[in-house]
Amino acid sequence: MNPIDELLTRGVTQAIDRSHIERRLREGARLRIKLGIDPTGPLLHLGRAVPLLKLRAFQDLGHLPVIVIGDFTGRIGDASDKDAERRMLGRDEVEANMAGYLGQIGRILDMERVEIAYNSDWLGPMTFEEVAHLANLFSVAEMLDRENFFKRYKEGKRISLREFLYPLMQGYDSVAVRADVELGGNDQLFNLLAGRSIQRAHAQEPQDIMTFGMLEGSDGRKMSTTYGNIIAIADPPDEQFGKVMRLKDELILAYFELTTRAPRQRIEDLRQSLRGGLNPMEAKLLLAEEIVGLYHCPEDARAARERFLQVFRQRELPDEIPEVILPEGPITLQALLAEAGLAPSRSEAGRLIRGGGVRLNGQVVTDVSLGITVGPTPLLLQVGRRRVARIVSRPARR
């Protein structure tokens, strides 16, 4: 498949106007491809990586990614992917969130050939009059046509006027950066289309838009910082690997398509293998390795895979066990668990012990009040398979 066709179809739900964009690509135009990112959390996740990877594909064909950091819009809050209002953020919060963005984006894009813009530069100084002119371009009925607004309206949930304003801001961003194409998730369709109207009203040629499928997180909901179900680009290799392994089996191929740069043919082959009875776990291991390899490096990915297999398939202990130093003396198992940070509270520790989830030196212990002496001999304490610590009264290494 030639690069332009792949560009226009891989992971793509809609391309408007498909024939227009295709023509410009074939003509060899150098296009400005816009992607807006609102700093709603400090970590970019694989859901965000979907359009970033597409941006990378554009970049590889010689086009210019224009990243609009929504330091203004992020504070206002876009509700388009939610069935409830999104709260407004403070300036400090937004600034803290976006501090690490460029580094994370740099794991995907070649930052030498990227334009970065901050939308507070033009949205901040805008006057009420200008806002009124923008607002005049849309009717209330149009706004309510948008399905998630209509749904909330019907259900009697609150929709604030400020949420109506959001698409105007995002749309104006396109004018400000003179976007030729804008990328976004399916949930962004309305905002992306608003950009076209607003550009038209500013005597610019309307941008083409491309939308992508939403990425499901491990809990079945859309991957979103708000839901806390994200796999972050910057997650350490082991964590990233583990989180991928926790995904539902049915998501494997979609993840390959949307969050990796694996060639399509390879994905097709894998689809066939799975149909032919390949254990989904094997496919998922490949996926996890692919993802960690992409956002870290292949060596990290291989090592993460080894450690995963060691801990979860062989049920062996990891090679490196964190050491916790506690004051010498007697303590109950319940208290020890909490003190060592393996349980968030003593009550929770008690529950874990009674539930049979706690092992001391490899043995399951269910006696909550078991007396233990913290001393120079290390104690191996485990909660489930993931939480492990070696307890000593002073550093074991000398």
Add this chain to the structure above:
RNA sequence: GGGGGGGUUCCCGAGUGGUCAAAGGGGGCAGACUGUAAAUCUGUUGGCUGACGCCUUCGAAGGUUCGAAUCCUUCCCCCCCCA
């Protein structure tokens, strides 16, 4: 401005004087099973205590009562209808 309906534990959502730390679902955590941290099933899900039990929680603040998430007062917030 007038009338009506609401604000419950991480989320959704029951509960209308004691049997409520509060049904049910979701999510989380743990267990079983498993060539996955998948699926499925089970348990658990405010804090403190070895335990009896105690403390904090049902928008906020007061009050009634032996006793309140449940009744009263004031306040804050949300939704709908009418104007």
